[in-house]
Amino acid sequence: xxxxxxxxxxxxxxxxxxxxxxxxxxxxxxxxxxxxxxxxxxxxxxxxxxxxxxxxxxxxxxxxxxxxxxxxxxxxxxxxxxxxxxxxxxxxxxxxxxxxxxxxxxxxxxxxxxxxxxxxxxxxxxxxxxxxxxxxxxxxxxxxxxxxxxxxxxxxxxxxxxxxxxxxxxxxxxxxxxxxxxx
Ligand SMILES: [Zn+2]
Numbered sequence: 491x492x493x494x495x496x497x498x499x500x501x502x503x504x505x506x507x508x509x510x511x512x513x514x515x516x517x518x519x520x521x522x523x524x525x526x527x528x529x530x531x532x533x534x535x536x537x538x539x540x541x542x543x544x545x546x547x548x549x550x551x552x553x554x555x556x557x558x559x560x561x562x563x564x565x566x567x568x569x570x571x572x573x574x575x576x577x578x579x580x581x582x583x584x585x586x587x588x589x590x591x592x593x594x595x596x597x598x599x600x601x602x603x604x605x606x607x608x609x610x611x612x613x614x615x616x617x618x619x620x621x622x623x624x625x626x627x628x629x630x631x632x633x634x635x636x637x638x639x640x641x642x643x644x645x646x647x648x649x650x651x652x653x654x655x656x657x658x659x660x661x662x663x664x665x666x667x668x669x670x671x672x673x
Contacts (some may be wrong), residue, residue, distance in 0.1 A: 512591060516556050520545045524553045525668055528563065528582040530640040537580060562586050592667060599663045606656045 512525065523543035531538060540550035541649045558580075566579045615630040617623040617637035622648065625633075635644045 499604060511596055512587075515594070520549055521556075522552050524550055525557075525582065525587075529584075531589060533566075533579050533581040539580060560586075560590060562590055595663050596666055599660060599667070602656055602660045602663070606653065606660065609649050609653050609656065614649050614654040616647045617642050617644055 514522065515521075516525075520543070523545060524539055527539045528534070529543035531542065536547060536550050536554060539554070540547045543550060545553075554563060555563075559563055562583055564581050564583060566581075567576050568579065569575070570577050613627040615625050615627065615635065617639060619637035620637055620640055623637050623639050623644070625644065630644050633644070636642070637644055
């Protein structure tokens with residue numbers, strides 16, 4: 491099995507965007523710390539990971555099991571010759587991690603494209619008093635341009651800003667995906 495280089499390891503630790511994306515999926519800041527600890531340690535036990543990541547052992551295990559469930563880490567079992575107990579060694583799978591991040595980015599990009607199509611294909615109306623009211627032209631017609639919350643007049647909304655934000659996000663994801671693997 492190929493060992494990954496020191497550059498690969500620092501790549502994991504420094505690629506903040508990808509780590510943040512992963513972390514939001516696997517359980518926040520603690521998950522970032524666990525992945526970083528794993529990247530730095532190479533192959534190690536949950537005890538060591540918990541200590542280095544500065545999280546509780548149960549937390550480290552919960553995150554490791556989740557990562558394992560997505561094949562992002564491997565786990566090998568050895569018997570401790572002194573105690574006779576099993577010891578589990580964990581190792582990050584950088585290739586899998588990259589594939590995982592990419593597939594999530596592709597999914598996110600697909601959603602953004604769908605939303606863009608929707609935003610471009612409709613006119614929207616909103617109530618200036620009820621922030622949660624936003625309807626399409628067709629829906630506004632049905633209610634005679636009255637707000638379903640306060641019965642006030644619905645006004646046409648310019649969604650140019652929303653479209654701009656979506657286009658920027660799509661562009662960022664597309665450029666990420668066109669780059670070679672970062673792990
Ligand atoms: Zn209203």
